[in-house]
Amino acid sequence: MQPEPIQAQSDTDKVPFLASSSQGDLSSSPLPRLILRLYGLRFSGELTLLQHSIRKSFIFKNGAPVQSESNLAGDSMTAFLSRSSPLNATEQLKIRQQKERTGGHEGLALIELGLIEPASLFELLQKQTQSALWECFGWASGSYVLNKKVHTDERLAPFQSDPMRLVQEGLSRYWNVERLLQELQENFYLYPVIHPHLGKMVKRVSLPLDCQPRLWNPRLNFSQNLADTELSPSTLSALWVLKECGGFRFLDSHANETTQPEARVLPQVKIESKKKQASSLKVIPDTKNGGNAPLSNFRTELTARKSAAESKDYYGLLGCSPKANNRELRKAYLAAAKKFHPDTLGRRGLATLRDETADLFARLTDAFELLSDPARRQAYDEGHTEEKDNLEANRVAGAELLYQKAKVLLRMGNFREAIAYLQEAIGLFPEESTFHSDLGWALYKKTPSEPEAAREALDCAIEIMPQDPLSHSRQAVVCRALGDTCRSEEALLRAQEIETASTRT
Known part of the structure; x- marks a missing residue:
């Protein structure tokens, strides 16, 4: 059954036909949007896509694609059929010979050779056309040409693809x-x-x-x-x-x-109005996705240590200063070894991270042995400075990229996926207060909420940047949810003081 047409949203959205043909650039008019516009106009004719030496043509009937042609051998009907049921060399030779005898009609050649049933021809044409269009969804450049004068075979009309479903499936793939x-x-x-x-x-x-x-x-x-x-x-x-x-x-x-x-600093009345609701909040640990606070915090620190190991920052891996003496070095190593020893994870409810920590534990030992040797440590310090500067720049850039992805997800309200990106960003660059602040807010806003873990993350943000009013106002909301009214009011007052001082300045 032929799908119902949609209407173009406005006259400015319509494809600008020039007499009987039109052309344009795919970088400004992506193919998925173009297909839906043609459907809205119930376009009948030919759409030709060009990119370098590639040329693909699609026949449309009443706004829906019904047939395709291409100058690429891999787009032929024989090649498409081979993907689902491989054809041997003899069969492919027979198809070429039969195609020449039938005047170039590949579908008729396949039927006469008994490789497909006559009733399957149109279904094969439909799938081939869909696949050829989808492959062009990923084109970042190229051009298109529309021609309304091309004749469309009426026999193909019942086998049109639904453009809405076709575009959705293509977008999800490409x-x-x-x-x-x-x-x-x-x-x-x-x-x-x-x-x-x-x-x-x-x-x-x-x-x-x-x-x-x-x-x-x-x-x-x-x-x-x-x-x-x-x-x-x-x-x-x-x-x-x-x-x-x-x-x-x-x-x-x-x-x-x-x-x-949403206000940047939440007013007192909003917090008070949610007092009863917040006090009865029931927190359900989300063990599947790192929802409980111990697992979430451990994963964040594990990511930071692994990042240090990969960048050969042995001081960061052990968690000590580059100026640490031998005693401080040994103390840092023992603390890290105790925390990340695989055999201790089970009783702490962190057994799912056993494989990840096993490799890290081995690297901790290697780093400690190197830095404990004065000669090797001196060689490491002297040769690692320039490399470390480059790695530091890459570390900050990588963290910022992860944070930008998290910001998009936060705007969409997808807190669970945003948390994963924020934890990775903190692992790369824990000195940035904004990462901790947004992580705390995401932990509080997600379902189920994690106010305890949120408070810890916001504490880190405030410790790094004490003059950030947003972190204080968020802390006020989280503390109110935890029933800590006194600290909530203090945090809100502090946020208002910072905002007032900033306004005066």
Whole structure:
């Protein structure tokens, strides 16, 4: 059955046809968006994609792709068929000979040789066309040409692919999570307005039950509505398709007077209003994903030590200063060996990290033996300075990259995945207070909440940067949830003092 057409969102979104043909650049009009625009216009004709010497052509009927051609041997119907049921050299030779006798029709040659059933030809054409389009989703450059004059075979109409489902599947295969998040990022803090026909659109894509746009709260922004959703490539690609097809549009936050953006410093009245709710909060340890505080903190320190080992920073690996004397060196080694000895993990509830710590424990011993030898330590100190500077720069850059990914996930309300990135960033660069502050807030906001671990992370942030009002205000909320009213009020007062002093300055 032919899928129902969608409407272009606006006149400016339509493909700008020039007489009977049009052309453009794929870098400014990505192929997935172009396919949905053609579907909205019910385009019938030929779409040609060009990249360097590669040329691929697709026949569209009423906005849906029905047939493809390519100048690449790997895109032929024979090659596509070989991926599912390998053809030997003799069969491939017979196909080429039969193709020449039938005037170049590869599908007819396959039928006459008995390699496929006649009823399977159109299904094979459909799958081949889908695969050829998907492979072009990853093109970062190239151009396209549209031609409305090309004749389309009416017999192919019943075998059209649903463009919405086709685009979703292609995006989940060829666009990673980071790119999909970037595409949706501009709408994170806007408020969704649902189209009346969204229900029909949702049936044509694959969405989990906890991410149904019809159940979204109009008083919450886009990221808040997705706070409890697992943002897999399939889910993100479905949301992208629905947005592009006009299933929902967005309003600026100022248009919704009932919703206010999150304040940087939370006022006293908000904390008081949540007192009863916070005092009854039940914390459930999440042992599967490092949810309990001991496992979370241990994993963070383990990541930092492993990073030091890989960069050959033996002082960082042992946890001591480069100026440490032999006694301090031995003390640091014994403390680290006790903490990371694989045999001690089981009784501390950390047995899942046994394999990771076994290698680290061996490196601890090697580092201690090297630094305990005066001659080897001197050679290490003299030859490691320049290398260490380069590694330090790489360490900071790597931590910043991880933090930027975490920020995107935090805006989406995906606290669980953000925590993993933040812990890695802290492992690389523990001196940055912002990493600890955001980690603490993510631990508190995730479900189930971890206020104890959140307080520890925020304590670290405040110790590094005592004049950061955001960390103090977050600490006030977390302490209130833990029932520590006195410390909560102190933290809030401190945050307000810092803000006031900053304003005066």
